[in-house]
Amino acid sequence: MEGHKPVLSEETIELLAPHDGGYYLDCTFGGGGHTRLILDTAETRVLALDQDPDAAQRAREFKVQYGERFHFQRRNFADIDQIEEGPFDGILFDFGVSSFQLDQADRGFSFRGDAPLDMRMNPESGEPSAEEWLAKASRPELIEAIKDYGEEKNWRRIVDAVIEARAKTPLHTTKALSELILSCIPAKQCYASKIHPATKAFQGIRIAVNNEIENIEKGLPIAFERLKPNGRLCVISFHSLEDRIAKNLFRLWAGRPAPGDNRPQDMRSRRANLLTRRPTQASDGEIAANSRSRSAKLRALSKAE
Numbered sequence: 001m002e003g004h005k006p007v008l009s010e011e012t013i014e015l016l017a018p019h020d021g022g023y024y025l026d027c028t029f030g031g032g033g034h035t036r037l038i039l040d041t042a043e044t045r046v047l048a049l050d051q052d053p054d055a056a057q058r059a060r061e062f063k064v065q066y067g068e069r070f071h072f073q074r075r076n077f078a079d080i081d082q083i084e085e086g087p088f089d090g091i092l093f094d095f096g097v098s099s100f101q102l103d104q105a106d107r108g109f110s111f112r113g114d115a116p117l118d119m120r121m122n123p124e125s126g127e128p129s130a131e132e133w134l135a136k137a138s139r140p141e142l143i144e145a146i147k148d149y150g151e152e153k154n155w156r157r158i159v160d161a162v163i164e165a166r167a168k169t170p171l172h173t174t175k176a177l178s179e180l181i182l183s184c185i186p187a188k189q190c191y192a193s194k195i196h197p198a199t200k201a202f203q204g205i206r207i208a209v210n211n212e213i214e215n216i217e218k219g220l221p222i223a224f225e226r227l228k229p230n231g232r233l234c235v236i237s238f239h240s241l242e243d244r245i246a247k248n249l250f251r252l253w254a255g256r257p258a259p260g261d262n263r264p265q266d267m268r269s270r271r272a273n274l275l276t277r278r279p280t281q282a283s284d285g286e287i288a289a290n291s292r293s294r295s296a297k298l299r300a301l302s303k304a305e
């Protein structure tokens with residue numbers, strides 16, 4: 001397994017600006033790529049979170065290497081209000097799944113190979129697996145997942161096919177789902193596509209199964225409150241819906257007009273300064289070396305004093 005290459009790593013470290021004595025919160029530890037950079041750039045301390053049991057296992061190696069400078073909690077970042085540590089000099093979110101999760105076939109995230117259809121970042125959460133979710137989801141829920149989260153243009157056909165297929169036999173495996181999706185995509189589009197034709201629908205179902213959008217909506221505002229004055233918040237997103245949440249909250253905190261906020265300007269307070277007017281994106285070199293970085297967008301702010 002090749003492991004996970006942290007995206008926009010130089011840009012993130014430049015914006016997060018870790019400094020000696022600083023205390024940082026990495027809300028999405030994954031393979032620890034960004035955490036390692038924060039620990040190696042200066043004499044910092046890091047508290048890392050991840051809901052995935054395999055990430056917790058990888059964190060043990062960090063503990064051996066970095067000792068008291070590093071702590072890990074297995075936790076959903078939607079529940080940051082339950083952590084007692086902080087406040088922090090910097091907080092990082094790097095949304096989505098890691099290459100470890102995608103590459104480990106038995107986690108059920110990938111349309112390659114054949115595995116039980118799980119897709120949960122935390123399989124012990126008590127929440128339904130992708131198989132259970134697909135068996136019960138209503139038509140509007142399927143549409144939200146495949147059309148809105150997956151941005152799949154053949155969503156109508158795929159939703160109909162899932163509803164028809166599950167009436168006969170449950171979708172147990174990644175292969176069964178992948179074949180069903182492929183049967184809904186015109187051959188011409190399959191040949192023309194640079195990505196696997198099941199990529200988008202799988203992404204949409206994964207986002208729904210893990211409540212990814214709700215977790216971000218809940219976690220980001222709590223994280224902001226855990227920043228010290230002058231503390232920095234960096235958010236890396238991979239999907240337009242994720243980026244929109246960050247963009248609108250950042251505008252709100254920066255005292256700028258955000259959608260739905262019709263207050264006169266003098267009623268707004270500035271609680272943060274934007275460090276990125278537009279999101280930072282990967283260079284051509286990074287995209288060539290790591291195709292995951294193609295859709296990455298990084299936004300950063302500094303909390304006001």
Ligand SMILES: C[S@@+](CC[C@H](N)C(=O)[O-])C[C@H]1O[C@@H](n2cnc3c(N)ncnc32)[C@H](O)[C@@H]1O
Binds near residue numbers: 006030075076
């Ligand atoms: C893109 S990876 C992070 C990679 C990491 N920055 C690195 O450099 O190795 C995202 C990680 O966040 C975790 N994750 C996603 N949503 C989460 C949530 N709501 N709570 C906690 N962890 C979450 C996933 O399990 C995954 O390990």
